[in-house]
Amino acid sequence: MTTGSSSASRSATDGISTFKGQERALRADRLGTGGLLLSVLAATAPLMVVAGVMPTTFAVMGIVGQPLLFVLLGVVLILFSVGYAEMSRHVHNAGAFYAYISRGLGGTAGAAAALVALVAYNALQVGIYGIFGFEVSGLFATYADLSVAWWIPALVAVALVGALGWLKIDVNARVLGVLLIVEVALVVIFDIAAIGDPAKEGLSLHAFNPDTLSGAGVGTALCFCIAAFLGFEQAPVYAEETSRPHILVPRVMFFAVGGVAVFFAVSSWALTVATGPSQVVGVAQKESAGMLFTLTDSRLGGTFTDVLHVLFVTGMFAAMLSFHNVVARYTFAMGREGLLPRTFGRTTGTSGAPGTGSLLQTAVAAVIVIVFAIADDKPTGDPTAPVLHLFTWFGNIGALGVIVLMAAASVSVIVFFARRGALGAQAWRMVTSALAAVALLVIAGYTVKDFDVLVGAGPDSSLSWVLPGIVGLALVVGLVQGLVLRSRAPEAHARIGLGNEAFQLDKAASETP
Secondary structure, eight states: HHHHOOOOOOOHHHHHHHHHHHSSOOOOOOHHHHHHHHHHTTTTHHHHIIIHHHHHHHHOOOOOOHHHHHHHHHHHHHHHHHHHHHTTTTTTOHHHHHHHHHHOOEEEEEEHHHHHHHHHHHHHHHHHHHHHHHHHHHHHHHHHHOOOOOOHHHHHHHHHHHHHHHHOHHHHHHHHHHHHHHHHHHHHHHHHHHHHOOOOTOOGGGGOOGGGGGTTTTHHHHHHHHHHHTTTGGGGGGGBBBBBBHHHHHHHHHHHHHHHHHHHHHHHHHHHHHHHHTEEEHHHHHHHHHHHHHHHHHHHHHHHHHHHHHHHHHHHHHHHEEEEEEHHHHHHHHHTTTTTTTGGOOTTTOOOOOOOHHHHHHHHHHHHHHHHHHTTOSSOOTTHHHHHHHHHHHHHHHHHHHHHHHHHHHHHHHHHHTTTOOTTTTTTHHHHHHHHHHHHHHHHHHHHHHHHHHTOOOOOOOOHHHHHHHHHHHHHHHHHHHHHHHHHHHHHHHTTTTTTTHHHHHHHHHHHO
8 A cells, every 4th residue: 555655656756747847848859950040040130131220331330341341240250159059069058148158157147148138139029029010000001001000010010929939939930931031032132133233333342342441430330230140149049949959059050140141241232232332321321221122123123122011021020030939948948947937937838839938028028019109109209219219229239238148158168168178179169269259349349339329319318328238237137146046045056057957957866766
């Protein structure tokens, strides 16, 4: 009787342990190279960059050599990726950045990085809702003669993204993949059309001349352009959901960085060819975000341009969905390790997706959009200001946060291998990580220094320090949380960054007779 009761008890315990294991671990083997690559590249929103970021950089910074900037940033990010990818072979955790930083710089630094990552990716994701709602509202006005407030399509998108985030990642990968492929194809068609029908200056390579990068605006232009790459660093976030993370994650990262650098360099060069290098700044200042559509209308016709407008919107949706997935996984990883309430460290039973993290991100996005919608109802002032502010303010907050995380991760790589006595074996990776850390810190410095330019505020505006201060506040709060954990719960502090490895150790310990 006693033996039977003991066996039943152990069986029940094992069942609970297995069930909790399913809750606290993301489902593996759901992503191959293609699915992972598409999920990562969707965040770059290529059409949003070509139609929005590039004309803005030409217009505001007056930098003709934008194509060369993309090449240089591609080099910097490849240097960063060498060490970052090597870390992915040793650490498989949905909390990527903060997990890596924890392994190198310790749990306290990891806690700070976790909160910065959560704030940064939330900001990047939420910021896109502003421009998305504005563009969809414009489409309704142009093609259906309907007046729709920007926040209505924005909130619909919040709900739809949240629903997709609740589903399996392979469903999301298909959605992202279709949108991305069509988007890239249309931009390539424009590139070919521009090269085939250049302006009076012909197929000039002047935009790749280093002399075009002289002037005070280069540092700020770097900030604009590096934001176009954000997304490639997300590959390790999905490591737990791949069958061979030590192979697939590095492969996808290098494909993403190299592909994005070439694609954006060629596309920005095509813009200079279509207008002429001597005219591109003036045209961008006149046309703003309409620059690409004006150029396609004259070369490829109205129908192509109409389709491009629609794909501009779907591309933004793909980016929102991609960033949403990353935020949900960071939330899951933090909940699993006690940096957020434990309920966030559980997956959805039917899909294995981080459901509670997805719900939290959806709620945050809905609240922020509603706040800006209320601000939009004021009878005075610029009616588009809340929309544009939502996009520029939050987008640049997010970009600054990710740049800081990349710099910290590069330093962490060096410390991680130094502690393992592997500096000699990993010497060239240490050099690339050091070079990347210096370059990224310089870019972060320019970002903070010129934040008033990035968000369109005056030099004396409080926004120039309040907005980047959000990243600083997240950093300080995270450090305090880490210090408190180290003092009051040293065992929990020691587990920061271990992710599913810590759970597997717990499971093994609980199953030991």
